[in-house]
Amino acid sequence: MNKTALSIIIIGLVIGIGIVVMSGSKGDTNTNNTKVEQVQNVEIKDGIQYVTIDAKGGYLPRNSNAKAGIPTKLIVKTNGTYDCSASLVIRAIGYQKILQRTGEEVIDLGTQKAGTPIQGVCGMGMYSFVINFE
Amino acid sequence: MKKYIYHVSGTHCASCKILIEDVLNEQDFIEKAVVNLKKETIEIETESDKNAEEIAEILSSKIKPNGYTLSVEKIIIDKKSDDVIWMAIPIGLVFLMLFFLLQKSGILNLGIGGAMTPVTSFIIGIIASLSSCLAIVGGLVLSLSAKVTQDEKEGSTKKLFVLFHAGRLFGFAVLGGVLGLIGEAIGINFTLSAILGLIASLVMIILGFNLLGIFKKNKITLPSNIFKFFRKAEHTTLAPILIGLGTFFLPCGFTQSMQIAALSSGSFVSGFMIMFSFALGTLPVLALLSFGSVSFAHSKNAPLFFKAAGVVVVGLGLFALLAGLAGVGIINPLFNI
Numbered sequence: 001m002n003k004t005a006l007s008i009i010i011i012g013l014v015i016g017i018g019i020v021v022m023s024g025s026k027g028d029t030n031t032n033n034t035k036v037e038q039v040q041n042v043e044i045k046d047g048i049q050y051v052t053i054d055a056k057g058g059y060l061p062r063n064s065n066a067k068a069g070i071p072t073k074l075i076v077k078t079n080g081t082y083d084c085s086a087s088l089v090i091r092a093i094g095y096q097k098i099l100q101r102t103g104e105e106v107i108d109l110g111t112q113k114a115g116t117p118i119q120g121v122c123g124m125g126m127y128s129f130v131i132n133f134e
Numbered sequence: 135m136k137k138y139i140y141h142v143s144g145t146h147c148a149s150c151k152i153l154i155e156d157v158l159n160e161q162d163f164i165e166k167a168v169v170n171l172k173k174e175t176i177e178i179e180t181e182s183d184k185n186a187e188e189i190a191e192i193l194s195s196k197i198k199p200n201g202y203t204l205s206v207e208k209i210i211i212d213k214k215s216d217d218v219i220w221m222a223i224p225i226g227l228v229f230l231m232l233f234f235l236l237q238k239s240g241i242l243n244l245g246i247g248g249a250m251t252p253v254t255s256f257i258i259g260i261i262a263s264l265s266s267c268l269a270i271v272g273g274l275v276l277s278l279s280a281k282v283t284q285d286e287k288e289g290s291t292k293k294l295f296v297l298f299h300a301g302r303l304f305g306f307a308v309l310g311g312v313l314g315l316i317g318e319a320i321g322i323n324f325t326l327s328a329i330l331g332l333i334a335s336l337v338m339i340i341l342g343f344n345l346l347g348i349f350k351k352n353k354i355t356l357p358s359n360i361f362k363f364f365r366k367a368e369h370t371t372l373a374p375i376l377i378g379l380g381t382f383f384l385p386c387g388f389t390q391s392m393q394i395a396a397l398s399s400g401s402f403v404s405g406f407m408i409m410f411s412f413a414l415g416t417l418p419v420l421a422l423l424s425f426g427s428v429s430f431a432h433s434k435n436a437p438l439f440f441k442a443a444g445v446v447v448v449g450l451g452l453f454a455l456l457a458g459l460a461g462v463g464i465i466n467p468l469f470n471i
Contacts, residue, residue, distance in 0.1 A: 006220045013227035020234045021453070022468070057240060082258050083242070083265060084387030089324060091463045096324045098394050123324055124331065124385045124454075125461025126266050 226445025259415020301378025314405020345444030
């Protein structure tokens with residue numbers, strides 16, 4: 001076959017794979033939906049800030065915005081989760097645990113300063129989430 | 135007694151030298167055959183009255199099934215293999231694309247609730263064998279399979295794979311049973327499994343480039359004593375079983391979840407059953423990869439298969455390497471698959 005044609009096919013495929021791999025998770029494709037969840041997934045009750053993240057086939061929402069200077073707890077919800085997102089690592093607070101298949105894990109994040117985002121990744125590193133503190 | 139020097143192509147590792155010498159020394163009319171890897175030549179001593187070309191033809195047919203060619207004249211640029219790589223890259227990329235699309239599709243995220251029975255762990259095994267775990271476990275199986283079939287004869291490779299899969303099935307089962315019995319974590323150490331994952335992805339990348347045959351001059355090869363060990367282990371049969379067993383500790387979210395399930399199952403038998411049926415669920419895909427490699431490797435499409443497999447393995451290896459580095463916190467996560 002023609003090498004020029006094959007080169008174009010190869011470049012196309014590489015770009016295609018790049019787009020598939022680098023593009024965000026399901027949440028990003030529907031920005032409105034993500035925004036709603038961002039508002040909903042952080043709430044302050046009795047002086048403690050709760051950030052809720054779903055863990056199943058990745059973490060949702062991937063980006064959360066929380067307030068700095070308030071004691072914060074992270075709630076990770078699993079629901080029949082067997083994939084990598086069940087093995088959670090939050091390096092900033094030295095946390096690593098394989099979560100229950102179904103349930104809620106409450107993780108104390110302490111009081112965070114503004115501008116120091118907290119990142120969680122799954123054990124193999126293919127899923128991640130970030131909580132920004134403002 | 136006559137002496138001939140031939141050029142040989144397709145040699146890329148220390149074990150090729152041993153293999154070619156073994157095959158050629160088996161021929162009745164050959165007194166002695168010595169391969170020079172650096173010069174890519176074979177020096178033979180023979181009693182035969184046939185001329186150099188005829189001998190080259192006979193010997194070439196003996197080592198051709200293993201992917202080597204022997205010639206009087208040096209083949210400067212193998213034009214055919216040049217064309218093969220142009221076909222192999224798109225084919226490999228298409229498979230990589232399908233793999234990543236499958237991960238993105240969310241099909242594999244179906245929830246399985248309820249109690250952990252052998253049936254559910256079997257189903258989870260099937261899902262796991264198609265999931266991102268395939269990048270590490272499947273990629274490693276594919277690269278080792280392709281590599282081994284390139285270097286070994288058909289009969290012995292099949293035996294190696296049977297032993298590998300048996301080691302994996304029963305290793306998982308026994309370790310699962312032990313988890314259930316002692317109720318404590320073995321192998322569920324994040325750092326250990328992350329390091330193993332990084333090593334596995336590096337091995338995949340090296341073997342992948344090797345399959346591609348990109349580094350014609352500076353061939354990257356694993357040290358020859360590793361291959362000697364495997365060749366020796368072929369007789370002891372221990373190595374493939376150990377590698378199969380070792381996949382228990384490779385980083386895979388599904389495997390880790392199942393280890394937790396076995397851990398909390400409370401008895402040797404239930405832990406054994408959970409991990410055995412999980413490993414059984416992963417068997418079809420992994421068996422397809424390894425035994426598929428054997429049949430492709432001995433067909434006429436062998437060069438295309440090896441190179442396409444090389445592309446897939448390098449791609450998966452890079453993916454696993456970058457993900458693994460993010461997992462241990464060395465780099466920021468680049469993607470969300």
